[in-house]
Amino acid sequence: MVTKTIDLRSDTVTKPTETMRLAMAKADVDDDVLIYDPTARQLETEMARITGKEAALFVPSGTMGNLISVLVHCEIRGSEVILGNNSHIHIYENGGISTIGGVHPRPVKNNDDGSIDVDVIEAAIRNPDFEICYPKTRLICLENSHANSGGRCLSVEYTDRVGALAKKHGLKLHIDGARIFNASAALNVPVERLVQAADSVSVCLSKGLGAPVGSVIVGTKSFIARARILRKTLGGGMRQVGILCAAALVALQENVPKLVTDHKNAKTLAEGLNKIKGLSVDVASVETNIVYFEIAKGSHITALKLGKILDEHGILLMPDSSSRVRIVIHHQVSASDVQYTLACIKQAMTGVTDENGGN
Numbered sequence: 001m002v003t004k005t006i007d008l009r010s011d012t013v014t015k016p017t018e019t020m021r022l023a024m025a026k027a028d029v030d031d032d033v034l035i036y037d038p039t040a041r042q043l044e045t046e047m048a049r050i051t052g053k054e055a056a057l058f059v060p061s062g063t064m065g066n067l068i069s070v071l072v073h074c075e076i077r078g079s080e081v082i083l084g085n086n087s088h089i090h091i092y093e094n095g096g097i098s099t100i101g102g103v104h105p106r107p108v109k110n111n112d113d114g115s116i117d118v119d120v121i122e123a124a125i126r127n128p129d130f131e132i133c134y135p136k137t138r139l140i141c142l143e144n145s146h147a148n149s150g151g152r153c154l155s156v157e158y159t160d161r162v163g164a165l166a167k168k169h170g171l172k173l174h175i176d177g178a179r180i181f182n183a184s185a186a187l188n189v190p191v192e193r194l195v196q197a198a199d200s201v202s203v204c205l206s207k208g209l210g211a212p213v214g215s216v217i218v219g220t221k222s223f224i225a226r227a228r229i230l231r232k233t234l235g236g237g238m239r240q241v242g243i244l245c246a247a248a249l250v251a252l253q254e255n256v257p258k259l260v261t262d263h264k265n266a267k268t269l270a271e272g273l274n275k276i277k278g279l280s281v282d283v284a285s286v287e288t289n290i291v292y293f294e295i296a297k298g299s300h301i302t303a304l305k306l307g308k309i310l311d312e313h314g315i316l317l318m319p320d321s322s323s324r325v326r327i328v329i330h331h332q333v334s335a336s337d338v339q340y341t342l343a344c345i346k347q348a349m350t351g352v353t354d355e356n357g358g359n
Contacts (some may be wrong), residue, residue, distance in 0.1 A: 002314035006337045009318045011179075011262075011289060011330035014210040019254060020247040027246035031239050032058070033232065039242030043249055047216045050252075051201055052192030055224035056216050058245055060236050062178050063093045065202035065215040066141075068230045070097045072223055073139045073172040073200070077102030080134075082124045083141040084110035086148045088176055100234075104135045112285070114146025115154055118161050125169050140166050143176040144194065145183040150282070151266075151290030153183040156193055163197025173197060178204035178215070182288040185259035199223070208259055208289060210331050211251040213244045258331045262289045265338050266329040272342040278349045289329040292320065299323075301349065309348045315341055 007013045016024070030036035044056035059065045066089050070081055074097075081097065083090050085107035089097065097103040108116055108124050126134040142162060144154040159175070166173040175198040177183075177191075184191045195201045200219035205211040217227055231237055238244075270286040273279050273293045278301075281293045295303060303319035310317060320326045329338075 002312070005314045005316065006333060006341060007316045008327045008329070008333065008341065009316050010328045011207045011210070014206075014212075014330050014332050016212045016247055017210075017250070017254070020212070020250045023246040023250050024243050027242045029240035029242035032241040033237040033239060035228075037240060037242040037245070039249070040245045043245040044216065046249065046252060047203065048218055050191050051195055051203070051218045053195075053201070053218035053220070055221045056218045057224050057227050057231065058241060058248075059215050059217060059231055060213065060238065062088075062176075062202055062204040062207075062215040063096065064231070064234060064236050065204075065217045066093060066174075066176055067096045067100065068227045068234065068236075069174045069200045069202055069217055069219075070103055070139060070141070071101045071230055072219075072226045073174060074101065074103045076136070076138075078104060078135050079138040080104040080106050080126060080136060081139040081141055082106045082108060082121055082137060084108065084114070084116050084143065084146075086110040086114075086146075087141065087143045088147055088178065089141055089143070091148070106137070110146070110149065112149060112152075114143060114149035114152040115158055116142070116162075118158075118165055121162065122165055122169075125171070137169070137171060139172045139174060141174045141176060142198075143178075145179045145186070145288050145290075147179070147290065150285050150292050151179065151182065151288035152285060153186050153287050155187065156189055156196075159194065160197050166197075166199075172199040174199065175201045177201045179208050179288065181256055182208045182259055182263070185256075186263055186287050205248040205251060208255075208262065208330065209248070209251040210255045211244075211248040214248060216248075255331050259289070262329045262331060262333075263287070265333060265335055266291050266327075268335070269327065269329065269338045269342065272338070273345065276342075276346050276349050279345075291327045291329070293325055293327070295323045295325070297323070299349075306345070306348055310341075310344055313344045315344055
């Protein structure tokens, strides 16, 4: 009989801790649309400090955070943004920069590690001498860590090079830093240094950090002033939002130190999966908390079938295709949960039960 659920679908599935719930219940609140909520101000001040930016703004979601950031930088409709063809903004955010903002995406190839060759970025910048036909390039977007590349991290040196390129051409640089704290932990580089070259950054509170709701965008004071207006326009102005911000403050204090353990558990999982007959993992590419594994061609089992089998054992995961599965580790997945998951997957793939096969 299953007595526990191990949820590996994403790091967005975490439940608020008791400390978070207590902080939410006791949060000092006021009207945030009128910029009076003291707990929201506390969170925004702390996020500005951590990222080394002048100001910050709480928003309901990462998608809204990225959308607002792009629209602030690209105020003129028909502006163009250069971004990765495998990036979250380009694939998973409903095309909002185009449908809502009238911003033209210029997708260029992401490398396997989530980076984009700097010369490829530069080649994609439109020639301003031919603006009679071309859209005007105004923005470059990067993603760190890069979700679709398995949580790979962009180095400081690389980000600095892209930032220098942006300045050379009079462009802005936005970083989708949904999991920037994971990248910081993996690279052992402070968040402030990782995003130093960026004009704006979006940071998700409800992914690796484990807060229940929200993201924060950071940038200059003038950037945030314009972002605040757009947040209201998009329906993201929420009144006593300090209730949510209180949980995020707890997450910053309690869960950031746990990211290293999450990454260690992800690596352990990847190494274990790679030893199971019929499965393969690029173990070297597992840098943070995301693991992709492939089911061998001709196997008796598909990703969907494997998911259904594991569901019966209390394990939830997310098939990415018929033969590919994504697993995301978070602070509510323990080392013993990883071992149990490996045992159940091994049994499903080979029919062999080992000593870790009970929950």
